[in-house]
Amino acid sequence: MTETRKVCIIGGNTTPFDYNNYHMTIEGMAANVMLETMDDLPEFNLRDIDFVIYSHFSVHFGKQLCPEWIIHDHLGLVGVPHFRVENGGNTGGSALYAAYSIVKSGIADVVPVIGWETMDNVSQSQGAEFIAIAADTRYELLVGGIYPIFYAAGALKWMKENKFKEEDFALIGMKNRNNAMDNPKAQWYRNEHKYLTVDDVMNSRLIAYPLKKYDCCLMSRGLAIVLVCSEEYAKKVAKDSGYITIDGAGLSSCTIRAGDRTSFPGWNERYGKGYPDLTEFAACRNAAERCFKQAGIPWKDSYKYIDVAEIHDAFSSSEAQIYKALGWADENNIAEFVRNRETFMGGSIPTNPGGGLMGYGHPVGATGLMSTVEVFYQLTGKIPEKHLSKKSEVPDARVGLVNSHAGTGTSISNFILRTAEGGR
Amino acid sequence: MTNKKNLNLHETTSPPKMKIVKEFRDENTKEVGFKFVDYYISEDKTLFQAHLHYDQLYTVRSAELSPYALGLLEGKIMGTKCPKCGDVFFPPRVNCWNLDCKLTKTEWIELPQTGKVHTYTIAGWSGRSSLKRLPFVLAYVILDGVTTAVANEIREINPWNAEFNMLVKVKFVPKEQRVGAITDFYFVPADDWKPSPMNPEKERIKKLCEPVYKWVASLK
Numbered sequence: 227m228t229e230t231r232k233v234c235i236i237g238g239n240t241t242p243f244d245y246n247n248y249h250m251t252i253e254g255m256a257a258n259v260m261l262e263t264m265d266d267l268p269e270f271n272l273r274d275i276d277f278v279i280y281s282h283f284s285v286h287f288g289k290q291l292c293p294e295w296i297i298h299d300h301l302g303l304v305g306v307p308h309f310r311v312e313n314g315g316n317t318g319g320s321a322l323y324a325a326y327s328i329v330k331s332g333i334a335d336v337v338p339v340i341g342w343e344t345m346d347n348v349s350q351s352q353g354a355e356f357i358a359i360a361a362d363t364r365y366e367l368l369v370g371g372i373y374p375i376f377y378a379a380g381a382l383k384w385m386k387e388n389k390f391k392e393e394d395f396a397l398i399g400m401k402n403r404n405n406a407m408d409n410p411k412a413q414w415y416r417n418e419h420k421y422l423t424v425d426d427v428m429n430s431r432l433i434a435y436p437l438k439k440y441d442c443c444l445m446s447r448g449l450a451i452v453l454v455c456s457e458e459y460a461k462k463v464a465k466d467s468g469y470i471t472i473d474g475a476g477l478s479s480c481t482i483r484a485g486d487r488t489s490f491p492g493w494n495e496r497y498g499k500g501y502p503d504l505t506e507f508a509a510c511r512n513a514a515e516r517c518f519k520q521a522g523i524p525w526k527d528s529y530k531y532i533d534v535a536e537i538h539d540a541f542s543s544s545e546a547q548i549y550k551a552l553g554w555a556d557e558n559n560i561a562e563f564v565r566n567r568e569t570f571m572g573g574s575i576p577t578n579p580g581g582g583l584m585g586y587g588h589p590v591g592a593t594g595l596m597s598t599v600e601v602f603y604q605l606t607g608k609i610p611e612k613h614l615s616k617k618s619e620v621p622d623a624r625v626g627l628v629n630s631h632a633g634t635g636t637s638i639s640n641f642i643l644r645t646a647e648g649g650r
Numbered sequence: 651m652t653n654k655k656n657l658n659l660h661e662t663t664s665p666p667k668m669k670i671v672k673e674f675r676d677e678n679t680k681e682v683g684f685k686f687v688d689y690y691i692s693e694d695k696t697l698f699q700a701h702l703h704y705d706q707l708y709t710v711r712s713a714e715l716s717p718y719a720l721g722l723l724e725g726k727i728m729g730t731k732c733p734k735c736g737d738v739f740f741p742p743r744v745n746c747w748n749l750d751c752k753l754t755k756t757e758w759i760e761l762p763q764t765g766k767v768h769t770y771t772i773a774g775w776s777g778r779s780s781l782k783r784l785p786f787v788l789a790y791v792i793l794d795g796v797t798t799a800v801a802n803e804i805r806e807i808n809p810w811n812a813e814f815n816m817l818v819k820v821k822f823v824p825k826e827q828r829v830g831a832i833t834d835f836y837f838v839p840a841d842d843w844k845p846s847p848m849n850p851e852k853e854r855i856k857k858l859c860e861p862v863y864k865w866v867a868s869l870k
């Protein structure tokens with residue numbers, strides 16, 4: 227690829243994430259988050275926006291097609307081009323990828339990515355079924371499958387193959403919820419609001435073995451904005467507040483049905499016969515390899531080159547599976563890697579200090595953007611201001627990873643973000 | 651259909667004359683359009699909310715996958731096979747997935763109704779349509795001779811007794827209950843299969859299932 231211009235992130239925020247306790251329309255949420263972002267960046271002007279990417283997964287939740295049209299003109303934007311990206315749980319990551327591509331190509335300079343979901347418009351079990359409509363409805367949805375069940379089926383085999391215990395998954399569930407206790411916008415902080423032990427996770431109700439309630443993410447209402455722009459614009463408006471560069475961006479796909487991963491020719495060619503099976507996330511590995519290469523980071527042991535990560539912990543099990551797909555550990559040492567608490571605050575790669583999907587929440591279209599916002603805060607020194615304390619800050623972090631993940635691993639994006647020179 | 655270049659396209663009769671063979675819609679299945687059913691006002695009289703009902707009947711055209719649906723009605727598992735590379739698909743793919751086969755149209759074959767559990771889970775929670783069946787075993791099974799795995803329920807088993815690589819067979823629901831969808835069949839343990847003795851993990855799963863049984867019994 228020919229050398230093209232740098233793409234930066236100069237700002238971003240989220241609404242509080244919540245479920246049933248947060249009455250706000252989508253345009254009200256967008257205005258609030260934009261106001262907070264404008265307050266962070268006094269020199270940024272709405273008039274500078276020359277493209278908007280909207281990030282929203284399921285129109286089922288709002289009973290409204292093209293809901294982005296409501297937000298767009300509410301923000302006073304007419305004439306500015308816009309479209310919506312929808313790509314399952316990786317909607318946020320994919321929308322960021324779209325904004326990145328548009329700025330990188332020179333089509334536009336200032337591109338907010340605005341993502342949301344209003345999942346508390348329906349009951350929990352109805353909501354789980356709505357999301358499962360992204361699985362192949364003809365086969366998987368009808369047999370009673372919802373995503374936690376598909377993931378659990380993959381996780382059980384993975385657990386055996388990687389000498390994992392239920393308690394190892396529980397450790398991750400505990401970590402992210404406890405991290406969220408330092409984050410006032412996190413749903414776990416706002417609602418249940420308690421510190422958990424491994425036993426608490428183990429004793430929570432069965433969702434699908436080996437996953438219990440506290441191994442699973444939260445359903446949420448919430449909105450997030452990430453402000454993507456050219457380097458020239460970043461230098462102009464964000465010199466004082468700090469900004470970051472997108473140094474690597476990888477997006478990859480896998481099958482819709484996990485059952486088709488036993489011997490897919492495209493993966494057999496790339497990674498050897500039988501990979502990823504129903505246990506590994508080939509799209510994550512592939513997206514990571516592409517992304518890391520752009521950023522000059524090796525895939526194997528990539529965690530040694532990254533200071534902080536916000537990844538798609540839809541389930542405690544998938545967080546562990548993602549570690550492997552990112553090259554952080556292999557089948558011989560992944561259990562040890564988790565038990566050594568390498569991804570806890572103070573570990574070699576603190577992961578989901580913002581709380582992740584299990585602690586912060588998972589309003590699907592906003593999720594990947596929430597992860598990006600958290601890494602942006604970490605890399606620009608804003609955690610003490612945005613969280614409650616320095617407890618959830620990774621000191622002097624300069625390289626961050628964002629991971630966004632859809633389906634049963636059907637679409638996955640990874641980004642390497644770095645503090646810009648003089649950007650902190 | 652225009653197919654001037656004689657490509658091996660999927661074709662259907664045109665125009666198809668569809669004839670209703672069976673209707674089992676109950677009196678609750680209605681399309682009523684947008685309909686408000688209630689409203690709420692907060693105690694401090696500042697917030698308003700309401701419930702809106704909206705239902706939709708979808709036409710599921712099986713089209714070129716019809717041999718699969720028609721097979722189910724007859725108690726057959728119909729999959730597809732690529733005539734070039736030999737990969738066998740269930741769920742069926744109507745074109746081969748191998749890029750070297752250049753979207754070769756696959757051929758329909760009747761599959762054996764026996765297979766092996768590739769992986770599985772014991773579900774303790776599910777979507778609205780499946781709550782009353784909990785807890786149940788959802789397994790990915792590879793039918794004999796097939797390249798891919800298919801998800802479906804294993805019944806006639808205590809959930810904690812399911813295991814990797816266990817042999818299972820297909821069992822169809824009674825003919826009059828079939829609808830031409832995947833739920834027309836499920837898996838059951840193979841005839842000579844016997845559960846292994848209880849062990850700590852099975853005891854653990856059994857314990858996790860207990861409150862689920864209680865909860866389901868309490869559902870209306």
Ligand SMILES: [Zn+2]
Pocket residue numbers: 732733734735736737746747748751754
């Ligand atoms: Zn073929």
